[in-house]
Amino acid sequence: MEYGLEKYGDSQAEREPTDIKLGLAVSNLANHLNPGFEIPSNLTSMVALAAYNQMGVELELEGDLDFSAVSTRFRLHRPPFIGVHQPVKAIDALSEDMHLRSYSSDRIRQAMIMAERLRADYFTVHLQTVDRDWADLQARQAQIKASWEVFDEQISFYNRTDLSIPILVENLEYPKYPATPEEIGEVVSHLLASDLLSTGVVLDIGHLWRSRDLMTEAGLINSGDNLSYEDYLQSTIDSYGGQVKVVHYTGCRGFQTHLLPELNLPPEQPINDPDLLIHPNNEYNFRQIGDLLFRFASQQTLPPYLVNEAFGNPYTAVIQNNHDIFETFWPIK
Amino acid sequence: MVKVLIVEDDPLIGRMYQKMFIFEKFEVELANDGEEGLSKAASIKPAIILLDIMMPKLNGLQVLEILKADIQTKAIPVLVLTNLAGQQDAEDALSKGAVMYIIKSEHEPREITEMVRNILAGDSHKQVPPAAGPGVKGKNPSTGHSPSGTTR
Numbered sequence: 001m002e003y004g005l006e007k008y009g010d011s012q013a014e015r016e017p018t019d020i021k022l023g024l025a026v027s028n029l030a031n032h033l034n035p036g037f038e039i040p041s042n043l044t045s046m047v048a049l050a051a052y053n054q055m056g057v058e059l060e061l062e063g064d065l066d067f068s069a070v071s072t073r074f075r076l077h078r079p080p081f082i083g084v085h086q087p088v089k090a091i092d093a094l095s096e097d098m099h100l101r102s103y104s105s106d107r108i109r110q111a112m113i114m115a116e117r118l119r120a121d122y123f124t125v126h127l128q129t130v131d132r133d134w135a136d137l138q139a140r141q142a143q144i145k146a147s148w149e150v151f152d153e154q155i156s157f158y159n160r161t162d163l164s165i166p167i168l169v170e171n172l173e174y175p176k177y178p179a180t181p182e183e184i185g186e187v188v189s190h191l192l193a194s195d196l197l198s199t200g201v202v203l204d205i206g207h208l209w210r211s212r213d214l215m216t217e218a219g220l221i222n223s224g225d226n227l228s229y230e231d232y233l234q235s236t237i238d239s240y241g242g243q244v245k246v247v248h249y250t251g252c253r254g255f256q257t258h259l260l261p262e263l264n265l266p267p268e269q270p271i272n273d274p275d276l277l278i279h280p281n282n283e284y285n286f287r288q289i290g291d292l293l294f295r296f297a298s299q300q301t302l303p304p305y306l307v308n309e310a311f312g313n314p315y316t317a318v319i320q321n322n323h324d325i326f327e328t329f330w331p332i333k
Numbered sequence: 334m335v336k337v338l339i340v341e342d343d344p345l346i347g348r349m350y351q352k353m354f355i356f357e358k359f360e361v362e363l364a365n366d367g368e369e370g371l372s373k374a375a376s377i378k379p380a381i382i383l384l385d386i387m388m389p390k391l392n393g394l395q396v397l398e399i400l401k402a403d404i405q406t407k408a409i410p411v412l413v414l415t416n417l418a419g420q421q422d423a424e425d426a427l428s429k430g431a432v433m434y435i436i437k438s439e440h441e442p443r444e445i446t447e448m449v450r451n452i453l454a455g456d457s458h459k460q461v462p463p464a465a466g467p468g469v470k471g472k473n474p475s476t477g478h479s480p481s482g483t484t485r
Contacts, residue, residue: 066421099438102343103416106387110417157342160366160389 020297021080022326023056024318025248025309028063028070043073046315051077053319058083058124058246058307061111071118081305083246084115085124092130093150094143104129105150109157115165121305122166122245124202127151127177134175135218144177148190155194166198168245171207174218179211181236188243200245204309205233205289207248230288237296247293248309251286260310260321261286294329334360335453338379340370340396341414342388346437350383353442367391371399374406381449384431386415386422394425401430410452414445
């Protein structure tokens, strides 16, 4: 079955290529996610290069930040879109430690305010940032309930502070919530029932893929159903695609979810070599996923931002990878 | 009793400080956001204000600015309590008239009460209650300085 191609239209491009906006995700911290990345010089270069290449930027704001140190980087070079990702390092808004919980809450609020002041296009929220022992499903349910309480507190702050930036909730890796298409549906219901004027979900295809594997290992998905990852993604998009405002895409090799798609292809090998895009077990077929995503995006009234979330790679490589992917899945005719 | 106004929107943190200050024989008033903080500051005329920064409606720095611009409240010392260690916020708070900028997680509540006591001891107009228990070494009452707090 040619996933995506059958479901999301024929081979004729229905929109101009420029309607689909690609971006790259980056954290401001110099750490294992972004080796050598430091404010201010690298952020300045990255924003300028992304803007020059007509690519958006989703910036994960970590640590205690001076707003002016961030905003000046966007003043001269304005990418086609700016997303701000909430901090996740050393953050646990569900912690039993009162100070850590309070600190986490304030850091998320601070990032939200910075996003508003940057006039960013959206703010990405993780409902949970720490994996706990959630083998006990009842404990997981309690954590989910607590997550929504914390989220609703943040939205209360957002409303009372007269913020207006769209708030998007991202799907996460099991046991974090939401992990499955059904749980993404619960998120959509909760968001639509909230008093947020502009909201939706960030669909991270790496997280969705990894969740499926982890839940199969935990016996929570019946492997007898032989549900392919492509089916899994397809059903998510079928059910909730209208609420997907941003897609995080990554290549998935081995057990990592934040790799550059096709990074380990030799440079002389074209990304669209079909033989190289068929992966062994436990790795999804990026050809099919790419087709599905680009067709899906092309048919939306407001195409979602497609953000390459390949942390741990030089941003120049991510930008080149985006060019390759764009040419592969949405060639200019 | 010396009145302390705690402006803090996190109810658990607010109650924690409230309990400690009551234990230390202060009279405590809580405000849940910046607007309420301003209103209570004007009405109860506290001896000192503990002010959180990250709050809805008016944030702590905005509240501080208004307090210092009002002739009725400008003399009230304000101790800024925050979770965020941003240098810019600290400088802003101190330049706007805060007497001290403190990272919450770096100080036990008992230490905060001691700092307040020292700040007030530097102000001869205030009658400062004696410490209720052991555990905190006295600091220089003429400066109110804390080893890890940022002071103006």
